[in-house]
Amino acid sequence: MVLRAGRVEQVGAPLDLYHRPDNLFVAGFLGAPPMNFLRGEIRQWHAGQAVVALAGGAQLMVCLKERMAPGAPVTLGMRPEHIAADTADGIPATVFAVERLGEGSYLYATVAGSGEQAVVRADPDATWEVGQHLALGAPLARIHVFGENGRRCAP
Numbered sequence: 001m002v003l004r005a006g007r008v009e010q011v012g013a014p015l016d017l018y019h020r021p022d023n024l025f026v027a028g029f030l031g032a033p034p035m036n037f038l039r040g041e042i043r044q045w046h047a048g049q050a051v052v053a054l055a056g057g058a059q060l061m062v063c064l065k066e067r068m069a070p071g072a073p074v075t076l077g078m079r080p081e082h083i084a085a086d087t088a089d090g091i092p093a094t095v096f097a098v099e100r101l102g103e104g105s106y107l108y109a110t111v112a113g114s115g116e117q118a119v120v121r122a123d124p125d126a127t128w129e130v131g132q133h134l135a136l137g138a139p140l141a142r143i144h145v146f147g148e149n150g151r152r153c154a155p
Contacts, residue, residue: 002026024150027077035077035144036118038091038111042072052076052145056113058091063140065154074153077144080106081121083136085128090135093118098128109134 002009002017002025010022014030021027027035040054050064052074062076084090085107093109096117107120107128118136122128145153 002029004029020152021077021144022152024075024077024146027144027146027152031079033080033106033119035079036083037146038076038078038116038118039114040074040076042068042070042074044070050145054091054111054114055116056091056111058112060091060137060143061140062143062145063155064145068147068153073148075146075150077146078118078136078138078142080119082138082142083118083120084138085109085120085122085134085136088135090137091118093134093136095128095130095132095134098130100124107134109136111136 001011004025010017010026017026018030038054040052043051043053045067048063048065050062051059052062053059092112095107095109097108099106102124104124105122107122109118111118147153
């Protein structure tokens with residue numbers, strides 16, 4: 001059970017809460033580091049998938065059962081361990097810090113055009129450096145979509 005100010009936000013088994021948070025609060029409460037949130041808006045929706053334009057200008061395809069009108073504001077959530085960082089396709093970002101922990105490394109990056117920040121769990125042997133450009137992406141099933149009210153939309 002996850003509580004906020006004495007109010008129940010969500011009830012469930014720990015892994016259910018982690019993998020299927022009902023809202024932004026639960027999504028950000030569970031996990032260390034917490035889930036990354038990137039603001040955007042729906043560009044188009046068709047047959048269970050939507051194109052989301054992020055605040056920085058990048059566009060991303062997401063699974064979304066419920067129809068949302070173009071222009072509807074959304075927040076995308078991606079856990080650091082689900083994000084892949086490479087130098088090709090994805091959300092453009094720049095590394096501003098690297099934390100090497102032995103079993104893994106964390107990249108702290110600023111998303112191009114928006115100033116939003118994201119944390120990525122990376123291979124401990126990767127040679128990422130401050131100032132390096134990268135592209136962030138995640139499998140469709142690992143991207144959470146939250147509506148303007150903060151509630152998770154059906155994937």
